[in-house]
Amino acid sequence: MPAPIHTPKPPRPEPAIRVVMMPRDTNGEGTIFGGVILSYIDQAGFVEAKRQANHRYVTVCMDKVDFKQPVFVGDLLSLYAETSRIGRTSLTVKINAFAQRANDPETAVPVTEAEVTFVAVGDEGRPMPIRQGQRD
Numbered sequence: 018m019p020a021p022i023h024t025p026k027p028p029r030p031e032p033a034i035r036v037v038m039m040p041r042d043t044n045g046e047g048t049i050f051g052g053v054i055l056s057y058i059d060q061a062g063f064v065e066a067k068r069q070a071n072h073r074y075v076t077v078c079m080d081k082v083d084f085k086q087p088v089f090v091g092d093l094l095s096l097y098a099e100t101s102r103i104g105r106t107s108l109t110v111k112i113n114a115f116a117q118r119a120n121d122p123e124t125a126v127p128v129t130e131a132e133v134t135f136v137a138v139g140d141e142g143r144p145m146p147i148r149q150g151q152r153d
């Protein structure tokens with residue numbers, strides 16, 4: 018059986034995902050709804066988890082979500098992901114989201130930070146060990 022993985026691959030310099038904020042994503046304040054950003058954080062974390070080891074994953078915990086600055090319609094949001102820990106069946110990914118404002122594309126404004134834990138699951142949806150054989 019392939020060996021377990023304990024050491025994360027180093028982070029990539031490019032974002033896990035990039036997305037343009039749309040008018041449909043706004044809250045009553047006219048800024049971007051936090052739940053939309055959480056969804057993108059979840060996706061970016063999943064992309065990173067799959068890069069670490071090609072399992073099926075479910076999200077078990079979103080932790081320490083810090084909305085530092087508002088996000089606006091027209092912003093280009095870049096979500097960077099770094100795996101901080103690989104356990105037996107779970108791994109934890111830190112997400113840093115930066116916004117490039119439509120009127121100031123040269124500046125990347127740090128807007129949100131979060132930590133997300135994913136669990137590798139088998140066919141029955143039960144946790145399974147994160148294994149070397151599932152890594153490139």
Ligand SMILES: CC(C)(COP(=O)(O)OP(=O)(O)OC[C@H]1O[C@@H](n2cnc3c(N)ncnc32)[C@H](O)[C@@H]1OP(=O)(O)O)[C@@H](O)C(=O)NCCC(=O)NCCS
Pocket residue numbers: 075076077078103104105106107108134136138142143144
């Ligand atoms: C994820 C799930 C399969 C884990 O089942 P479980 O019976 O709690 O599994 P275990 O207790 O064996 O824990 C499995 C791993 O998850 C970790 N874990 C469990 N609950 C956790 C939590 N709240 N926060 C962080 N890690 C957690 C454990 O530490 C363990 O990690 P390790 O193997 O690396 O040490 C189960 O809780 C589940 O299906 N949750 C719903 C997931 C889902 O549908 N997510 C989408 C959003 S609805």
